[in-house]
Amino acid sequence: MSTTALRTPDATTLATVTLGRRRRNRRRLVVLSVLSVLIVVMVAVSLMVGRTFYPPMDVLRVIMGQEVQGASFTVGRLRLPRTVMAVLAGACFGLGGVTFQTMLRNPLASPDIIGISTGASTAAAFAIITLGLSGTGVSAFAIGAGLGVAMLVYLLAYKDGVSGIRLILIGIGIAAMMQSATSYVLSTAGQWDLQEALRWLTGSLNGMRWPSVVLVAVIMILFVPLLSVVAKDLNMLQLGDDTASALGVRVDRTRLLVVIAAVGLIAFATSATGPIAFLAFLAGPIAVRLVGPGSSMLLPAALVGALLVLIADFCGQYALGTRFPVGVVTGVLGAPYLIYLIIRTNRTGGAL
Amino acid sequence: MAWFLVCLGILALLVVASIAIGTRTVPVSSILSALGGSDETLDEAVIQVRIPRTVLAIIAGAALAVSGAVFQGVTRNPLADPGILGINMGASLAVVIGLAYFGMSNPNSQIWVAISGAALSAIFVYAVGSLGRGGPTPLKLALAGAATSAALISFVTAVILPRGDIAENVQSWQIGGVGGATFERIWQMLPFIGVGLAICFLSAKSLNSLALGDDVAAGLGEKVAVARGMASLGAVMLAGAATAICGPIGFVGLVVPHLCRLLVGPDHRWLLPFTALTGASLLLAADVVGRIIARPAEIEVGIVTAFIGAPFFIYIVRRQKVRAL
Amino acid sequence: MTTEHLLKAENLSLGYKERTVIEGLELTVTPGKVTAIVGANACGKSTLLRSMSRLLSPRKGQVLLDGKEVHKTAAKELARTLGLLPQSPIAPEGITVTDLVGRGRHPHQGVFSRWSAQDDAAVASALEATHTVELADRAVDELSGGQRQRVWIAMALAQETDLLLLDEPTTFLDVQHQVEVLDLLTDLNRSRGTTVVMVLHDLNLAARYCDQLIAIADGKVHAAGDPADVLTEDMVRAVFGLDSKVITDPTSGGPLMLPIGRHHMVASAAGELPEHRS
Numbered sequence: 001m002s003t004t005a006l007r008t009p010d011a012t013t014l015a016t017v018t019l020g021r022r023r024r025n026r027r028r029l030v031v032l033s034v035l036s037v038l039i040v041v042m043v044a045v046s047l048m049v050g051r052t053f054y055p056p057m058d059v060l061r062v063i064m065g066q067e068v069q070g071a072s073f074t075v076g077r078l079r080l081p082r083t084v085m086a087v088l089a090g091a092c093f094g095l096g097g098v099t100f101q102t103m104l105r106n107p108l109a110s111p112d113i114i115g116i117s118t119g120a121s122t123a124a125a126f127a128i129i130t131l132g133l134s135g136t137g138v139s140a141f142a143i144g145a146g147l148g149v150a151m152l153v154y155l156l157a158y159k160d161g162v163s164g165i166r167l168i169l170i171g172i173g174i175a176a177m178m179q180s181a182t183s184y185v186l187s188t189a190g191q192w193d194l195q196e197a198l199r200w201l202t203g204s205l206n207g208m209r210w211p212s213v214v215l216v217a218v219i220m221i222l223f224v225p226l227l228s229v230v231a232k233d234l235n236m237l238q239l240g241d242d243t244a245s246a247l248g249v250r251v252d253r254t255r256l257l258v259v260i261a262a263v264g265l266i267a268f269a270t271s272a273t274g275p276i277a278f279l280a281f282l283a284g285p286i287a288v289r290l291v292g293p294g295s296s297m298l299l300p301a302a303l304v305g306a307l308l309v310l311i312a313d314f315c316g317q318y319a320l321g322t323r324f325p326v327g328v329v330t331g332v333l334g335a336p337y338l339i340y341l342i343i344r345t346n347r348t349g350g351a352l
Numbered sequence: 353m354a355w356f357l358v359c360l361g362i363l364a365l366l367v368v369a370s371i372a373i374g375t376r377t378v379p380v381s382s383i384l385s386a387l388g389g390s391d392e393t394l395d396e397a398v399i400q401v402r403i404p405r406t407v408l409a410i411i412a413g414a415a416l417a418v419s420g421a422v423f424q425g426v427t428r429n430p431l432a433d434p435g436i437l438g439i440n441m442g443a444s445l446a447v448v449i450g451l452a453y454f455g456m457s458n459p460n461s462q463i464w465v466a467i468s469g470a471a472l473s474a475i476f477v478y479a480v481g482s483l484g485r486g487g488p489t490p491l492k493l494a495l496a497g498a499a500t501s502a503a504l505i506s507f508v509t510a511v512i513l514p515r516g517d518i519a520e521n522v523q524s525w526q527i528g529g530v531g532g533a534t535f536e537r538i539w540q541m542l543p544f545i546g547v548g549l550a551i552c553f554l555s556a557k558s559l560n561s562l563a564l565g566d567d568v569a570a571g572l573g574e575k576v577a578v579a580r581g582m583a584s585l586g587a588v589m590l591a592g593a594a595t596a597i598c599g600p601i602g603f604v605g606l607v608v609p610h611l612c613r614l615l616v617g618p619d620h621r622w623l624l625p626f627t628a629l630t631g632a633s634l635l636l637a638a639d640v641v642g643r644i645i646a647r648p649a650e651i652e653v654g655i656v657t658a659f660i661g662a663p664f665f666i667y668i669v670r671r672q673k674v675r676a677l
Numbered sequence: 678m679t680t681e682h683l684l685k686a687e688n689l690s691l692g693y694k695e696r697t698v699i700e701g702l703e704l705t706v707t708p709g710k711v712t713a714i715v716g717a718n719a720c721g722k723s724t725l726l727r728s729m730s731r732l733l734s735p736r737k738g739q740v741l742l743d744g745k746e747v748h749k750t751a752a753k754e755l756a757r758t759l760g761l762l763p764q765s766p767i768a769p770e771g772i773t774v775t776d777l778v779g780r781g782r783h784p785h786q787g788v789f790s791r792w793s794a795q796d797d798a799a800v801a802s803a804l805e806a807t808h809t810v811e812l813a814d815r816a817v818d819e820l821s822g823g824q825r826q827r828v829w830i831a832m833a834l835a836q837e838t839d840l841l842l843l844d845e846p847t848t849f850l851d852v853q854h855q856v857e858v859l860d861l862l863t864d865l866n867r868s869r870g871t872t873v874v875m876v877l878h879d880l881n882l883a884a885r886y887c888d889q890l891i892a893i894a895d896g897k898v899h900a901a902g903d904p905a906d907v908l909t910e911d912m913v914r915a916v917f918g919l920d921s922k923v924i925t926d927p928t929s930g931g932p933l934m935l936p937i938g939r940h941h942m943v944a945s946a947a948g949e950l951p952e953h954r955s
Contacts, residue, residue, distance in 0.1 A: 009798055009804075010801070010805060013802075013804060014797060014798060016775075016813050016814075017775055017801045017804065020773065020775050021792070024773075105769075106495070108495045108499055113495070113498050113499060159670060165491050166669055169431070169491060170669055172498045174666070175498065176436065176498075176661075176662055177659060180527065180654060180658035180659070181659075183527040183655065184652065188649070198512075198513060199513070202506075202513065229788055235780075239766055239768070239769070240763065240766055242732055243762075245731070245732055246732070246756065246763065247780065247784055247836065248753035248754075248783060249752065249783070250752050277502075277509075278502070288771075293770060293771035294769070294776035295776075322514050324510075324513065324514075327506075328506070328509060328513060331506030331507075331509065331510060332506060332507065334503075334506070335504075335506050335507060336503075338499050338503050339480070339499070339500065342495065342500075343483060346481065346482075346496070
């Protein structure tokens with residue numbers, strides 16, 4: 001309905017604008033393709049390589065549902081669900097993390113740091129140690145607590161609307177409290193339970209079975225479309241609440257939808273694998289470095305997340321002598337990057 | 353002045369409570385004979401354990417609270433606290449590495465290691481948090497601290513996961529408590545606490561100047577960098593020594609200075625002694641509560657303080673204007 | 678030319694928490710003109726602007742755009758008619774000028790619609806209007822304050838609204854950049870017929886660059902109209918609590934306010950000091 005008479009721009013100006021945009025689009029496409037190829041390669045490697053090596057044909061035949069001596073069990077029952085879960089969980093953590101980082105305009109505001117993963121961990125430790133649960137019971141507790149903590153942080157941060165800064169700080173406070181609750185629960189544990197709980201708390205793909213994989217897949221089918229519908233609005237939030245709403249974004253509604261979707265993804269993925277350390281935090285910033293700023297980071301972050309988990313899990317299993325759960329690998333690799341990123345962020349005062 | 357006496361009175365009451373109350377109830381007669389030095393009956397022996405524990409709670413509480421007050425002053429940041437700033441985790445990681453790779457079991461060397469770890473992470477978090485525009489704002493400092501803690505935790509996990517043998521030993525390092533106190537260990541940390549307290553108290557006047565901002569403080573003739581360095585050194589020694597003996601105890605350093613500021617105002621010459629007294633009382637009270645609420649088990653004092661402190665932290669955050677963060 | 682949109686506030690009351698900032702305010706923005714809002718610190722200028730662009734719901738009363746309540750209009754629909762540039766907008770790190778200006782196209786795009794040739798044209802035209810074409814592929818972080826402000830205005834232009842509200846578009850700018858930005862806004866008003874409403878700090882610049890001057894005091898409109906009628910010594914005293922002398926601006930012919938303080942006064946000016954100051 002706008003009737004502002006647009007002065008037709010110069011052809012050269014128009015060309016500058018169009019070409020610049022195409023160039024950035026091309027970079028994005030190239031990066032996305034490379035990431036996808038790498039994921040496929042890593043999936044193939046994780047399926048073939050292990051204590052015993054299976055050639056690609058055997059692996060393919062197992063995937064097609066044929067019976068192959070030995071491979072059917074090792075690849076079909078052990079490696080396949082583990083690998084699929086690595087991809088799904090990586091994507092979930094990547095999506096959830098980058099959503100929070102974009103929304104709160106701060107790369108440090110990932111679910112790892114503002115208490116959501118911590119809440120899920122505390123509940124899981126409680127379920128494993130105090131209640132002696134395992135499997136689904138632990139998952140249910142982790143999901144409930146992840147959602148609960150997210151809601152609590154959101155409510156406590158509410159005061160004339162939600163300010164991102166307040167939300168981050170309150171998240172940190174809650175996380176500290178949860179951390180000590182976890183420590184308490186751990187202190188009451190016996191030796192065996194303790195190891196088990198610690199393993200879960202760092203995030204691990206050990207003993208992954210199909211039912212958990214299917215659950216996470218279903219959750220992704222539910223929440224990923226929701227997230228992509230609000231993706232554009234989410235991107236506008238980077239300009240600050242006032243500018244975003246002046247451009248027609250309903251800030252509060254967008255934030256609520258986005259939080260629901262992101263927390264859903266994070267909580268369910270956490271319930272399946274445990275909180276894989278720093279993954280939610282790492283995927284977004286790496287994706288931005290690769291793709292360049294400006295466009296939506298959801299898809300790139302999901303791919304980066306999946307790739308990171310695949311690589312870290314593979315390294316944890318075979319590259320380091322002792323078998324480390326995937327979370328230890330991402331934790332130790334992620335920590336220096338985290339510190340580098342804080343330094344960088346603070347120096348430039350910038351966001352993601 | 354009246355408040356000072358009131359605080360002293362409360363502390364005295366808590367000392368009595370700490371000695372008398374525990375998972376095991378003991379008659380007054382045993383308490384009296386135990387205080388006389390006897391440890392023949394089981395009751396008297398129980399009391400003999402509670403005495404060093406009480407002393408440790410007093411010392412550690414005072415140390416942590418003063419350390420928090422000084423950090424808040426140095427950084428002009430209402431959210432500064434040894435726990436929030438990741439200093440406790442620095443001490444933890446240092447000790448864990450010492451235990452795992454250097455077979456370090458001598459408690460005296462543990463103190464040194466813990467203090468160095470605390471100092472390193474304090475310097476690091478502060479340096480990172482004050483980069484960029486606006487200096488060390490509450491948000492930047494808290495985020496730098498939380499992120500550093502998270503990073504340190506993952507290192508701690510990576511160190512202990514493959515070492516089932518030390519996991520149990522290290523676990524006590526993840527929660528702060530005063531339960532295992534002995535006079536021997538208290539003696540070991542006392543010099544550090546004494547020197548730390550002295551430095552902090554001597555810095556009180558400089559802290560008052562620093563509160564007005566670096567430029568104004570420099571204008572008032574304060575050597576800003578020196579004053580800040582000295583005060584921080586004192587605070588790190590206090591936090592490091594307390595952490596070395598008790599393990600990480602969070603939020604005492606956050607809550608107590610705020611409470612005391614309400615009572616006696618922002619003058620550090622009054623604030624610091626008050627903070628020491630109140631910190632001792634708070635930690636003692638938290639310890640007594642921890643012994644009572646989960647009978648027959650005990651809840652470590654670090655957990656009690658976290659559950660008191662985190663809501664308080666949230667309250668402070670909510671009270672602040674967004675711009676000030 | 679543009680269709681003329683009528684923006685008015687009726688019996689408007691605004692506030693945060695217990696504090697009421699604006700009370701019972703009546704205001705009509707002259708369509709197709711440049712309006713400046715002035716007033717002392719914390720008098721509610723920015724609050725008023727936020728409310729006119731739907732960012733803040735009124736306690737009482739209403740803001741009407743063409744007779745329709747702004748706060749009941751769909752966000753995107755309003756954003757196609759009325760744009761707002763807040764005081765300190767945030768640029769995502771590393772974003773290029775073109776991409777940032779492109780963000781202004783948001784209200785014209787659907788959830789899954791692709792970037793169109795029309796979007797490119799709007800961005801290009803906004804860059805030209807603000808003389809930022811040569812900055813197109815630079816990162817916004819690297820620009821100077823004046824350049825950055827022009828880029829933000831370009832973003833608001835790409836929004837293609839007939840009404841443009843700006844909250845202190847000249848703060849933190851050097852004087853030459855202040856003039857540059859105000860000249861630019863005047864150009865837009867003249868060439869595109871965009872109605873411009875801005876909160877300004879500097880009374881004299883406001884008086885020079887606007888067609889309609891609105892002075893806010895005590896939560897109400899103290900005076901509104903032609904700058905020559907509004908900017909008077911009485912108004913400055915009532916709104917800012919400052920004694921002043923208003924003369925004719927030798928460069929523009931409009932009013933020019935010269936503050937009277939306690940020092941550095943020549944005898945003739947001091948002689949005019951009211952009783953209570955001498």
